[in-house]
Amino acid sequence: MSVTIRxxxxxxxxxxxxxxxxLHDYDDVSPETKALVRQVAEEMGYIANKQALGLQKRRSxxxxxxxxxxxxxxxxxxxxxxxxxxxxxxxxxxxxxxxSAYPPGEQEIQAYRQLVQSRRVDGFVIVRVRAVDERxxxxxxRGVPFVAFGRTRAAQDYPFVDEDGxxxxxxxxxxxxxxxxRKLAFIAPPENLNFTHLRLQGFHAACxxxxxxxxxxxxxxxxxxxxxxxxxxQALLSLDDPPTAIxxxxxxxxxxxMSAVQEHxxxxxxxxxxxGFDDIPMAEHxxxxxxxxxxxxxxxxxxxxxxxxxxxxxxxNGMPQTVLDPQLIVRSSSGPPP
Amino acid sequence: MSVTIRxxxxxxxxxxxxxxxxLHDYDDVSPETKALVRQVAEEMGYIANKQALGLQKRRSxxxxxxxxxxxxxxxxxxxxxxxxxxxxxxxxxxxxxxxSAYPPGEQEIQAYRQLVQSRRVDGFVIVRVRAVDERxxxxxxRGVPFVAFGRTRAAQDYPFVDEDGxxxxxxxxxxxxxxxxRKLAFIAPPENLNFTHLRLQGFHAACxxxxxxxxxxxxxxxxxxxxxxxxxxQALLSLDDPPTAIxxxxxxxxxxxMSAVQEHxxxxxxxxxxxGFDDIPMAEHxxxxxxxxxxxxxxxxxxxxxxxxxxxxxxxNGMPQTVLDPQLIVRSSSGPPP
DNA sequence: CTTGACAACCAAAACGTTTTGGTTTATTGT
DNA sequence: ACAATAAACCAAAACGTTTTGGTTGTCAAG
Numbered sequence: 001m002s003v004t005i006r007x008x009x010x011x012x013x014x015x016x017x018x019x020x021x022x023l024h025d026y027d028d029v030s031p032e033t034k035a036l037v038r039q040v041a042e043e044m045g046y047i048a049n050k051q052a053l054g055l056q057k058r059r060s061x062x063x064x065x066x067x068x069x070x071x072x073x074x075x076x077x078x079x080x081x082x083x084x085x086x087x088x089x090x091x092x093x094x095x096x097x098x099x100s101a102y103p104p105g106e107q108e109i110q111a112y113r114q115l116v117q118s119r120r121v122d123g124f125v126i127v128r129v130r131a132v133d134e135r136x137x138x139x140x141x142r143g144v145p146f147v148a149f150g151r152t153r154a155a156q157d158y159p160f161v162d163e164d165g166x167x168x169x170x171x172x173x174x175x176x177x178x179x180x181x182r183k184l185a186f187i188a189p190p191e192n193l194n195f196t197h198l199r200l201q202g203f204h205a206a207c208x209x210x211x212x213x214x215x216x217x218x219x220x221x222x223x224x225x226x227x228x229x230x231x232x233x234q235a236l237l238s239l240d241d242p243p244t245a246i247x248x249x250x251x252x253x254x255x256x257x258m259s260a261v262q263e264h265x266x267x268x269x270x271x272x273x274x275x276g277f278d279d280i281p282m283a284e285h286x287x288x289x290x291x292x293x294x295x296x297x298x299x300x301x302x303x304x305x306x307x308x309x310x311x312x313x314x315x316x317n318g319m320p321q322t323v324l325d326p327q328l329i330v331r332s333s334s335g336p337p338p
Numbered sequence: 339m340s341v342t343i344r345x346x347x348x349x350x351x352x353x354x355x356x357x358x359x360x361l362h363d364y365d366d367v368s369p370e371t372k373a374l375v376r377q378v379a380e381e382m383g384y385i386a387n388k389q390a391l392g393l394q395k396r397r398s399x400x401x402x403x404x405x406x407x408x409x410x411x412x413x414x415x416x417x418x419x420x421x422x423x424x425x426x427x428x429x430x431x432x433x434x435x436x437x438s439a440y441p442p443g444e445q446e447i448q449a450y451r452q453l454v455q456s457r458r459v460d461g462f463v464i465v466r467v468r469a470v471d472e473r474x475x476x477x478x479x480r481g482v483p484f485v486a487f488g489r490t491r492a493a494q495d496y497p498f499v500d501e502d503g504x505x506x507x508x509x510x511x512x513x514x515x516x517x518x519x520r521k522l523a524f525i526a527p528p529e530n531l532n533f534t535h536l537r538l539q540g541f542h543a544a545c546x547x548x549x550x551x552x553x554x555x556x557x558x559x560x561x562x563x564x565x566x567x568x569x570x571x572q573a574l575l576s577l578d579d580p581p582t583a584i585x586x587x588x589x590x591x592x593x594x595x596m597s598a599v600q601e602h603x604x605x606x607x608x609x610x611x612x613x614g615f616d617d618i619p620m621a622e623h624x625x626x627x628x629x630x631x632x633x634x635x636x637x638x639x640x641x642x643x644x645x646x647x648x649x650x651x652x653x654x655n656g657m658p659q660t661v662l663d664p665q666l667i668v669r670s671s672s673g674p675p676p
Numbered sequence: 677c678t679t680g681a682c683a684a685c686c687a688a689a690a691c692g693t694t695t696t697g698g699t700t701t702a703t704t705g706t
Numbered sequence: 707a708c709a710a711t712a713a714a715c716c717a718a719a720a721c722g723t724t725t726t727g728g729t730t731g732t733c734a735a736g
Contacts (some may be wrong), residue, residue: 002455004692020694029715047455051398052692054389055721062436062458066730069422079418084407087439091449096458098400099437101425111429117385119722120400120434226623242452252620259625271599285564285593286601341720358724368684390722393691456693499686 003044011040048292054119062096063308064121065112068128069101076169077280078297082149085301086125091219093309096121109134116144122312123305125149129160129194147308147320149300150194159311161304163324165195166202168293169247171328172275173206175291176245179336181273185218185243187232187253199249199277218243222253229256237264244272244337251276251283254290258333289331300324341382349378386607393459400434401646402459404449406466407439414562414590415618416635420487423639431647443634447472454482454616460650463487463642467532485646485658488532494659497649499641501662503533506541507585509666510613511544513629516584518676519611523556523581525570525591529588537587537615556581567594570576575602582610582675589614589621592628596671611672627669638662 005023009016014033022029022037065086067079087197090097099120102106102108112135122145126135128149139146140158148160152199176184186203189196207214217239222228229248236242237260244260248254254276258268268274269288276283278290283290299314303322310316343361347354360367360375367375392398403424405417405621421437428435436459440446450473453459460483464473467488478496479482486498491637514522524541527534544553546592555577560566567586575598584599586592592614596606606612607626614621614630622629648654 006692016693017695017716017718018714021715024694028714033714045455049393049692050456050458051389051392052721053694054692055387055393055723056693060389067422067425069426076418077415080414080416080421083418083421083437084405084439087405087437088407091438091440096453097437099421099425099435100429101422102429114385115434116386117383119598120388210403226620230623255620256623257677259623262625282564282590282620284732285568285597287597344722355686355688355725356684359685362724366684371684387722390691391724393693393721394723396691571709628709 002049003046005046005048006038008040008044008046009314011044012036015311018335021057038098051283058119059122059312060119061094062098062121063090063305064098064100064112064115064124065314066108066115066124067101068100068104068108070103073178075293077282078278080299081280082127085298086305087301089302089305090309093306094310096311102129109138112138116142123147123308124169125308127188131194131197133155133194145308145311147311149304151198152194153197157319159307159316159320160231161300161322161324163295163326164298165198165326166205166295168277168295168326168328169199170206171326172247172277172293173203173210173212175330176247176273176275176334177210177212179273179334181245181337182212183218183241183243183337184214184245184247185220185236186247187220187222187229187236187249187257189224190221196249203247215259222249224250224252226252226256226259229253230260231256233257233260237261237266243274245334246272247275249277251278251280251290252290254292254333255282255286258286258288258290269331269332269335271338273337275334279329283329284331286333288333291334292329294327296324340387341384342387343384346375346378346382346384347407349382350374354560361542365376374415376410380455385590394599396457397460398457398649399432400436400459401428401437401643401650402438402450402453402462403440404446404462406442406446408441415620416616419635420639423636424643425639427640427643428647431644433628433647442468447476450476454480461485461646463646469532469535470532471532474608483646483649485642485649487642489536490532493536495657496644497658499638499653499660499662500533501633501638501664503536503664504543506615506633506664506666507537507540508630509616509664510585510629511541511548511550513666513668514585514611514613514672515544515548515550517611517672519583519675520550521556521579521581521675522550522552522583522585523558523574524585525558525560525567525574525587525595527562527587529561534587541585560587562588562590564590564594564597567591568598569594571595571598575599575604580610583613583672584610585613589618589628589630591614592671593620593624596624596626596628607670607673609676611675613672617667621667622669624671626671629669629672630667632667633664 005016005019009019022034049336124146126148129148131153133152151162220232248256257274276290279294281290283292307320341358343354347357360372425435462484464486467486469491471490489500558570584595595612599606614628617630617632619629645658
């Protein structure tokens with residue numbers, strides 16, 4: 001059906017070896033032949049069959065990304081931005097991106113195994129790292145190249161990019177304390193996600209540094225969704241002694257918090273301050289605009305992908321690990337306490 | 339490195355032909371041999387090399403999805419939900435999903451050509467169909483299987499799933515008119531997207547049916563972003579005779595509109611009504627919750643994917659075309675005019 | 677005994693590349 | 707004139723699978 005190297009060989013009256021070598025610019029092909037081969041290839045619209053190529057070279061020029069989906073539906077703006085970042089960089093390097101979606105579990109692990117063993121992909125980008133992460137164990141054990149976005153709690157001797165969650169939280173606390181707040185509540189991400197640990201740690205450290213009291217009823221666990229933020233905030237607001245600022249584990253949660261606050265007839269940024277974490281594009285346009293910590297997700301996608309490709313191509317000797325310092329973005333959801 | 343069919347053959351003392359046929363349950367292999375082969379395959383952790391398989395069978399068992407990204411960043415919750423829907427269904431059929439991201443243009447078209455010619459994918463899911471769409475022309479001309487989410491304005495003799503945008507808009511207008519509104523503004527999606535046409539058409543038809551005046555200054559074009567909604571709404575609100583309801587072309591736009599309204603010191607759902615289109619999960623939790631038209635994106639992803647696989651496998655003779663009737667979800671961003 | 681049918685197996689070709697290890701022809705140095 | 711070198715080319719093997727078109731041995735029927 002489609003044109004192969006053999007068709008070109010026939011047309012130019014050379015062997016397929018010569019055609020292949022001409023196309024790859026080997027120097028045992030005469031300049032005339034090279035030019036001819038290239039012209040004919042162009043004319044015939046030749047594009048190499050990647051499966052044949054992969055079979056011979058024992059690689060696929062593709063990278064894998066399995067989205068951990070929680071629940072039946074999922075709609076996390078984080079993913080689309082991250083995918084775009086990874087995908088863009090991948091295509092710059094002429095790699096394809098193979099995406100699957102599985103909830104964490106046995107099937108998910110099986111999918112990793114399949115994809116690598118069936119030679120579909122050369123390596124993986126791992127996202128939403130768990131506190132103890134089976135995927136990382138599997139890939140490390142098999143020697144499959146991968147780069148993770150995030151760190152596990154335990155062993156960290158693998159390549160990753162991560163943001164310094166502790167620093168991010170510290171910046172938020174510093175900001176609120178500078179405004180005059182002393183009563184801070186924190187709706188943390190779920191315990192089993194690795195970055196929870198870092199953010200909590202930053203929160204605690206900063207509170208301690210400022211000599212703030214941390215009440216256990218002000219420390220709650222959300223689930224990264226708007227609904228979760230809404231519910232936790234309602235609980236916080238009906239306390240006898242409610243906090244003057246609510247720090248959310250991510251922006252979605254913060255939006256939920258703002259809804260709850262407004263439903264209580266309070267004004268965000270005046271009666272009570274709310275902060276997020278991630279700085280998704282929507283944060284700039286919420287009402288009021290959200291004070292949050294900027295995480296350059298698109299850029300992180302780029303970095304992770306590039307590191308992975310370097311790793312696959314053997315351009316990397318050490319174990320690349322990058323920690324980005326996130327930046328506090330102050331908007332009007334935070335203000336001095338009443 | 340990894341275990342091949344040849345390794346199994348050696349272990350069980352049969353030819354590779356027999357092993358292959360045993361694994362595929364051909365009936366010229368004795369039950370004993372089949373059992374033995376399967377057991378050994380299991381033990382050795384055999385997983386077929388997809389590249390070799392694809393080379394021989396001339397297919398890849400993968401489907402392609404190229405995201406049209408507008409601008410450098412992009413964060414459209416629509417995509418993550420759609421990808422999850424397509425990806426999930428694909429994995430149920432044991433297909434992989436190859437995702438790329440390109441802005442519309444020459445490079446994008448080239449990517450389609452590459453992916454199909456290099457045998458990376460067996461067919462495509464096309465998303466965000468344009469009013470006149472080069473991608474569809476290319477694939478049709480080459481006889482590559484594809485299913486689109488959306489319809490082009492012109493020829494519609496190809497497989498697609500779409501929602502009935504006209505009906506959706508009609509429901510919105512009916513709802514608002516029932517509440518007592520007579521002055522409706524519409525911030526439409528960009529002109530070059532196909533569904534714009536249908537939604538505008540529905541808007542016009544419904545307005546006419548109710549004998550409403552359609553002023554040109556109330557008819558504006560947005561860009562599907564929050565920022566766009568914000569800007570267009572500001573313009574609408576500063577008119578001498580502003581509308582009492584603003585209909586947005588999608589939810590993101592509606593969020594921008596709500597911000598602008600609130601910034602003008604007006605209350606959404608009381609002083610002015612705002613509606614969206616899509617019903618992204620966030621719509622339920624915005625402040626106030628958004629009246630919008632529900633589009634089951636995840637389900638549409640599923641349908642599109644399944645149709646495509648049927649098409650690839652030749653299980654489909656006709657030309658499947660499905661139009662879904664979307665459903666109006668009334669929340670508190672819409673109410674009677676003051 | 678043959679013959680035919682059937683069960684169980686297998687060698688070789690094919691898919692489209694790249695790589696290996698050549699061969700042939702022309703050119704150069706002595 | 708001859709060997710050595712260089713330039714341009716190529717046949718065959720390999721990657722891991724499925725498919726094609728067999729072969730071999732056994733058994734029942736004639």
